[in-house]
Amino acid sequence: MDELVQFVSILSATIRLAAPLVLAALGGLFAERSGVIDIAIEAKMLAAAFAAASAASVTGSPWIGLLAGIAAAVALALIHAYACVSHQGNQVVSGMALNILAAGLPPVLATAWFHQSGNTPALPSEARFPALDLPFSALAETWLWLDLLWNRLIGGHNLLVYVAAAAVPLAAFVLYRTRFGLRLRAVGENPAAVDTAGISVVRLRYQALIIGGALSGVAGAYLSIAQGAGFTRDMSAGRGFLALAALIFGRWRPVPTLLACLLFAWVDAIQTRLQGVEIPVIGFVPVQLVSALPYIVTVLLLAGWVGKAKPPRTIGLPYGRPR
Amino acid sequence: MGKAWILALGLMTTLASPASAQTFQPAIVYDVGGKADKSFNEAAFAGAERFRKETGVAFREFEISAEAQREQAFANMARRGASIVIGIGFTQKVALEKVAKQYPTVKFTLVDTTSDLPNVQSVIFREQEGSFLVGMLAAMASKTHKVGFVGGMDIPLIRRFALGYSDGAKHADPATEVFQNMTGSTPAAWTDPARGAELARSQIDRGADVIFAAAGTTGLGVLQATADGGKLGIGVDANQDHLHPGRMLTSMVKRVDLVVYRAFMAAKNGDWKPGIAVLGLAEDAVGYTVDEHNDKLITPEMKAKVEAARAEIIAGRLKVREYQAP
Numbered sequence: 005m006d007e008l009v010q011f012v013s014i015l016s017a018t019i020r021l022a023a024p025l026v027l028a029a030l031g032g033l034f035a036e037r038s039g040v041i042d043i044a045i046e047a048k049m050l051a052a053a054f055a056a057a058s059a060a061s062v063t064g065s066p067w068i069g070l071l072a073g074i075a076a077a078v079a080l081a082l083i084h085a086y087a088c089v090s091h092q093g094n095q096v097v098s099g100m101a102l103n104i105l106a107a108g109l110p111p112v113l114a115t116a117w118f119h120q121s122g123n124t125p126a127l128p129s130e131a132r133f134p135a136l137d138l139p140f141s142a143l144a145e146t147w148l149w150l151d152l153l154w155n156r157l158i159g160g161h162n163l164l165v166y167v168a169a170a171a172v173p174l175a176a177f178v179l180y181r182t183r184f185g186l187r188l189r190a191v192g193e194n195p196a197a198v199d200t201a202g203i204s205v206v207r208l209r210y211q212a213l214i215i216g217g218a219l220s221g222v223a224g225a226y227l228s229i230a231q232g233a234g235f236t237r238d239m240s241a242g243r244g245f246l247a248l249a250a251l252i253f254g255r256w257r258p259v260p261t262l263l264a265c266l267l268f269a270w271v272d273a274i275q276t277r278l279q280g281v282e283i284p285v286i287g288f289v290p291v292q293l294v295s296a297l298p299y300i301v302t303v304l305l306l307a308g309w310v311g312k313a314k315p316p317r318t319i320g321l322p323y324g325r326p327r
Numbered sequence: 328m329g330k331a332w333i334l335a336l337g338l339m340t341t342l343a344s345p346a347s348a349q350t351f352q353p354a355i356v357y358d359v360g361g362k363a364d365k366s367f368n369e370a371a372f373a374g375a376e377r378f379r380k381e382t383g384v385a386f387r388e389f390e391i392s393a394e395a396q397r398e399q400a401f402a403n404m405a406r407r408g409a410s411i412v413i414g415i416g417f418t419q420k421v422a423l424e425k426v427a428k429q430y431p432t433v434k435f436t437l438v439d440t441t442s443d444l445p446n447v448q449s450v451i452f453r454e455q456e457g458s459f460l461v462g463m464l465a466a467m468a469s470k471t472h473k474v475g476f477v478g479g480m481d482i483p484l485i486r487r488f489a490l491g492y493s494d495g496a497k498h499a500d501p502a503t504e505v506f507q508n509m510t511g512s513t514p515a516a517w518t519d520p521a522r523g524a525e526l527a528r529s530q531i532d533r534g535a536d537v538i539f540a541a542a543g544t545t546g547l548g549v550l551q552a553t554a555d556g557g558k559l560g561i562g563v564d565a566n567q568d569h570l571h572p573g574r575m576l577t578s579m580v581k582r583v584d585l586v587v588y589r590a591f592m593a594a595k596n597g598d599w600k601p602g603i604a605v606l607g608l609a610e611d612a613v614g615y616t617v618d619e620h621n622d623k624l625i626t627p628e629m630k631a632k633v634e635a636a637r638a639e640i641i642a643g644r645l646k647v648r649e650y651q652a653p
Binding site: 129 | 357359360363364392507510515518522525528532533544547548
């Protein structure tokens with residue numbers, strides 16, 4: 005029975021760890037499907053985490069925090085769009101510039117506003133998204149299996165986890181079942197054709213980057229006002245890049261991307277539990293190796309399995325109307 | 328902004344001139360995390376503030392935010408005529424030693440690691456002794472007989488905390504099971520509260536109901552998760568009991584504030600000496616906290632037992648193992 009509890013604990017941690025990856029990767033998916041490389045997911049998450057924590061700290065409301073986070077990430081996405089879509093700049097260079105900006109600016113602003121060495125004040129529980137109890141949770145508690153399933157695995161997460169879960173089918177629907185989605189996919193494959201059809205490439209790419217920014221913004225807010233309680237320097241800790249890796253491994257499709265995020269999160273959840281545990285035959289695994297696991301898996305997967313993946317055809321190429 | 332800067336600079340220059348006439352200029356360089364990290368660096372800041380309030384002598388300070396700044400920070404302090412520069416944290420060693428060689432007349436105090444240069448005073452702590460006491464408290468407060476430890480970067484310093492804690496818990500109750508996690512093996516392990524929270528939750532899921540965090544700002548995530556989960560947390564370095572009143576069992580304090588205060592004072596009074604000082608329970612430099620936030624959690628019996636152990640350790644009758652790097 006103890007093993008079962010442990011198993012559910014790992015799955016539940018997987019869900020919590022996957023949520024920000026899923027949101028950020030879906031954000032990147034919209035941007036990249038439109039033909040714009042989104043290397044700045046990390047920047048958007050970090051800026052959103054900071055804006056969300058600051059706003060929530062000042063107003064005491066997680067909702068205002070969430071909106072501020074989205075606004076900050078969308079603002080960065082618009083800078084990216086202005087540089088790369090309007091002015092056809094290099095998308096990787098613009099993305100890296102944003103990453104550097106978002107690593108440096110929040111600690112400076114936080115020091116100026118809150119005088120706490122680049123962090124925001126710790127948030128009280130009413131300024132964060134709390135873990136939600138599903139209906140009938142008390143009833144489910146009476147039976148262990150049901151308790152584990154209903155209250156630990158499905159329930160007991162914060163609101164943004166459910167937002168992430170809902171975002172996957174929603175993104176798939178928008179991408180594959182709407183006119184906007186069709187145009188978005190087309191603009192990543194052949195912008196000239198879209199342009200010839202009388203649809204604005206620039207407008208579509210702006211829309212895609214704004215959606216991407218909003219989703220990355222929710223992911224960032226998740227880190228600072230749902231999972232955590234306040235912004236600390238560099239708190240995204242490479243999750244934006246992990247989301248990008250998941251997006252590529254998921255071949256720029258929503259459901260495979262979700263699975264890739266779940267895989268990365270699962271490896272991460274496992275690694276927190278493998279430390280100091282003796283494994284049969286192998287014995288004690290050094291901490292260094294265990295904590296490198298998610299990255300080793302990423303490299304192996306990207307190097308080995310994804311070779312056949314076809315990115316959107318014109319990704320990285322700015323579109324300018326031929327004269 | 329520009330004007331304000333020039334004004335501020337001008338103001339600082341005018342304020343600084345009488346200070347330079349006094350010729351005593353203390354300076355301090357904090358580590359990554361900054362002086363408001365609610366922990367190690369904040370304790371150092373508190374010590375420097377105490378010195379300033381008591382003597383009226385202002386001090387220069389610098390918060391490291393990137394590795395490349397370390398040497399520059401020390402060199403700047405020394406070049407501008409600092410009498411004593413305190414480097415907070417073991418990561419400062421290389422930069423501090425390099426600058427200390429260039430400025431042999433400037434006094435340097437290095438906290439948390441050692442250097443044998445003639446103008447450097449090193450202060451290290453017997454963290455294992457204080458950790459031993461909070462380990463005892465954790466074991467006595469635990470109802471599940473399972474307690475947890477979350478460390479930051481996996482280095483011998485943090486292993487000292489871990490081993491002392493685990494030994495203390497088993498000393499108080501041999502049946503106690505101790506879970507131990509390190510956040511990572513790079514400096515990023517100090518600044519990842521989300522991962523800290525996840526590690527704490529994994530330990531709570533395994534049954535731990537008291538968790539000791541020695542992990543910089545990552546520890547704030549650990550303590551948040553233990554408070555959210557209705558369990559007890561143990562803070563580190565500074566008194567962190569106020570972070571989650573009622574959900575903090577105690578804090579393992581390292582009196583970095585006293586070290587900073589004493590180093591400044593000694594330098595001012597002319598009795599500062601280079602060399603290595605090792606501080607522990609006997610010097611009252613490590614210990615546990617009891618204040619208005621946690622006095623209901625620590626029963627008189629618990630306190631009596633811990634105080635007895637403390638006396639034994641000071642008297643040398645109870646030996647606390649020190650972690651030896653393999």
